[in-house]
Amino acid sequence: MAATLQETPTPEALTLHARSRVLEIAFADGARFRIPFELMRVYSPSAEVQGHGPGQEVLQTGKREVEIVDVEPVGNYAIKPVFSDGHDSGLFTWSYLHHLGANQDALWRAYEERLAAAGVDRDAPMTERAGGACGH
Template identity: 70%
Template sequence: MAGLTPDTPTPVALTVHARSRQLEVSFSDGASFRIPFELMRIYSPSAEVQGHGPGQEVLQTGKREVTIDSLEPVGNYAVKPVFSDGHDSGIFSWEYLYFLGASQQQLWADYEARLAQAGVSRDAPMPGPTGKSCAH
């Protein structure tokens, strides 16, 4: 798939499937994806997850059962999910949702590799606060 551009398709339907814990997104180009909440949570575009620069990403674990409590619109370009673990600072642009949907297989593989490298399980609880603060 070529790089995403300002011409990236926009969602024509967003459906939160609570039971299967997936966000179904149908785009104007006919593409439709079911993105697991867990994938959205571990790849949240927030500073809390991504860090403030390359190599500062925070490996997310214990998110298999996470759900989305609400999905708030952000202008006409994004949504902000409120996850059941309290995480609510990720703003998911239409481009980013398309990327997550289209790249799921590679993203899962990358996540599994990062877990293995860190020597932790996907279901390990997140470590407690480390005293690091993050100005928002």
Template identity: 70%
Template structure:
């Protein structure tokens, strides 16, 4: 999902909207998406969030108010957001940003379904991890 697909349109502009907590991405095919920072943080492609394989995903909570402290370029294919909660290990390739934008409604529904199944809210604090992890 986070790999680079040569057929995916590339961004022609990236605009950080700090007040509304969203990253606006306009792509070369004319598509434009406003990605809430919370959505980006919840679906970060990092191993800390996605795990190392199917079924190892870590449900993210308490991210509604997360902001971006920085947005750093990674070569000519991605950006690395530095979130206000300290998370900075996700590399968002152009195709992953496009995926997040194009599938945003479905991703929100999936997130809300996973929260309900776990019996927690979006605003619940993240549980303290125990045992080995990829986090810092």
């Protein structure tokens, strides 16, 4: 387990850019990412978004203009952002933020494919049609 902790990238700087709606994060390994709030919101690691198991993910829509209104530190390993749509249950570990930043292009493509498969638009409001919501 110690090896896993040592492999986890450590952030050196974290800045929220409200106007452009991106989280800028710089890691000790030299990686620096600008992660859109929308990407963070649609890939929130919370059970509300990810479900409680494979196949239970809830497709998020209408999050293009979402903002982060607050960020709470969680120990020395994560942050808990509070989004303007009220979502506040996702713990974003340093490792997960590094993953989001490093894989943005593939994650956006996967999100667009899921939208197309569901026959919904990225800007469609969230409705009960998404299914799988667990009421968190």
